[in-house]
Amino acid sequence: MPLVVQPSLFGSSGQPGVAALGAAVERRVLSDGAWLDVRPGFITAADELFDALAAGVPWQEERMRMYDNTVRVPRLLARYRQGEALPHPVLDEARSALNAHYADEVGGPFVSAGLCLYRDGNDSVAWHGDRIARESPTDTMVAILSLGAVRPFALRPTSGGPGLRLQIGHGDLLVMGGSCQRTWLHAIPKTARCLGARISVQFRPDWGNHLGGRPAAPSPAVRARPAA
Numbered sequence: 088m089p090l091v092v093q094p095s096l097f098g099s100s101g102q103p104g105v106a107a108l109g110a111a112v113e114r115r116v117l118s119d120g121a122w123l124d125v126r127p128g129f130i131t132a133a134d135e136l137f138d139a140l141a142a143g144v145p146w147q148e149e150r151m152r153m154y155d156n157t158v159r160v161p162r163l164l165a166r167y168r169q170g171e172a173l174p175h176p177v178l179d180e181a182r183s184a185l186n187a188h189y190a191d192e193v194g195g196p197f198v199s200a201g202l203c204l205y206r207d208g209n210d211s212v213a214w215h216g217d218r219i220a221r222e223s224p225t226d227t228m229v230a231i232l233s234l235g236a237v238r239p240f241a242l243r244p245t246s247g248g249p250g251l252r253l254q255i256g257h258g259d260l261l262v263m264g265g266s267c268q269r270t271w272l273h274a275i276p277k278t279a280r281c282l283g284a285r286i287s288v289q290f291r292p293d294w295g296n297h298l299g300g301r302p303a304a305p306s307p308a309v310r311a312r313p314a315a
């Protein structure tokens with residue numbers, strides 16, 4: 088199917104690279120042992136990286152089982168398991184910088200990379216916790232680079248109660264850590280306001296059987312469904 092991606096929407100120029108982590112990383116402690124780190128502007132010359140990934144990654148449209156049907160996964164995907172070459176050298180640089188910064192944190196090192204391309208506001212990911220932590224009581228980390236359109240990154244505790252929405256921008260880093268994949272759910276909701284495509288790169292400590300997410304548990308507010 089044709090994929091329309093507008094090139095160089097964002098106005099940066101130069102060689103893509105990574106900025107320092109260190110004190111630029113802001114930690115937000117959530118309930119139940121979960122935490123989030125945000126480092127705005129981690130990727131420099133992020134529109135060049137966006138363009139290179141949009142054009143160079145072998146994006147796949149996938150289908151998934153939903154009850155008795157198969158449905159289109161509403162985003163394009165690419166996966167790079169441990170040992171597979173990443174599609175851009177800046178992703179190697181980013182993973183090395185993350186592994187140095189998070190060396191003393193439980194759950195590393197980051198090895199695999201999953202990429203998502205949200206073509207427009209109709210593409211999304213439903214509420215889920217990443218499957219790497221599904222049956223394990225141990226803490227873990229998922230580091231996400233965000234490129235392109237700003238989409239709200241929504242989080243809510245599995246036990247109910249108020250959630251939050253982060254505006255993760257072009258070139259920003261978000262790390263979910265601690266118990267976040269067990270005790271919180273996350274989603275990229277559909278939106279009518281989205282201005283263009285977004286690419287996310289998720290670094291995970293172990294490919295394991297992560298296939299895009301663990302569905303949200305049934306709750307009065309949200310019916311259980313596979314992460315789509």
Ligand SMILES: O=C(O)CCC(=O)C(=O)O
Pocket residue numbers: 201203212217231240273274275287289299300
């Ligand atoms: O695109 C994102 O930022 C999140 C994607 C995600 O949650 C996943 O692939 O498990």
Ligand SMILES: [Fe+2]
Pocket residue numbers: 215216217273299300
């Ligand atoms: Fe996820």
